[in-house]
């Protein structure tokens with residue numbers, strides 16, 4: 001839901017049904033529309049992924065996670081780069097709740113990053129090695145999964161098990177623009193690689209017929225899952 005206006009976002013939501021997909025609210029729409037829009041979509045039955053990627057001192061991140069959980073969202077995330085103490089604080093804030101408990105995932109290496117970016121910011125090794133290190137931190141802290149590129153999904157599953165979610169942005173249907181993403185796969189490739197949740201933004205939001213693109217991605221995913229089940 002990376003739209004510049006609530007009206008545009010709501011226009012797309014009105015063409016979709018909960019169950020066909022989830023809604024991801026990130027920094028741009030949240031900064032514009034705030035928590036009331038998230039609450040309204042939750043009330044309407046949507047699973048909302050609040051993608052605010054909290055990254056701060058442990059106490060602040062814990063407070064932000066509690067606030068996100070109070071909105072009733074389905075999933076919330078933090079940056080694994082915040083380190084073990086911050087991840088533990090986020091886990092305690094969410095895991096210690098009675099009642100609604102959102103899934104808690106950690107961003108490993110942004111899908112817009114490649115080797116050149118990691119070298120520039122001083123993150124050691126290849127992107128897949130940094131993803132593995134940060135997945136180790138998220139797993140040790142008891143999180144529900146990580147955000148990574150689908151290119152690393154198989155390795156994350158091997159490292160942390162089937163139940164540990166692999167949430168994958170950087171998904172691009174064949175023929176669509178790569179934009180600023182660097183580590184990408186198609187929906188079918190992402191499913192085959194072991195992604196559990198596909199994140200698709202601009203290929204949908206910038207399409208002339210967004211609901212048609214959502215349907216076509218859902219079909220591609222369903223066909224891939226069926227083919228996999230038949231093996």
Ligand SMILES: O=c1ccn([C@@H]2O[C@H](COP(=O)(O)O)[C@@H](O)[C@H]2O)c(=O)[nH]1
Nearest residue numbers: 002026109110111169170199200201202
């Ligand atoms: O590593 C990451 C983590 C989050 N994102 C977010 O996902 C969407 C992707 O949008 P596209 O338009 O499909 O590129 C966007 O909201 C990012 O903030 C990510 O891309 N990579």
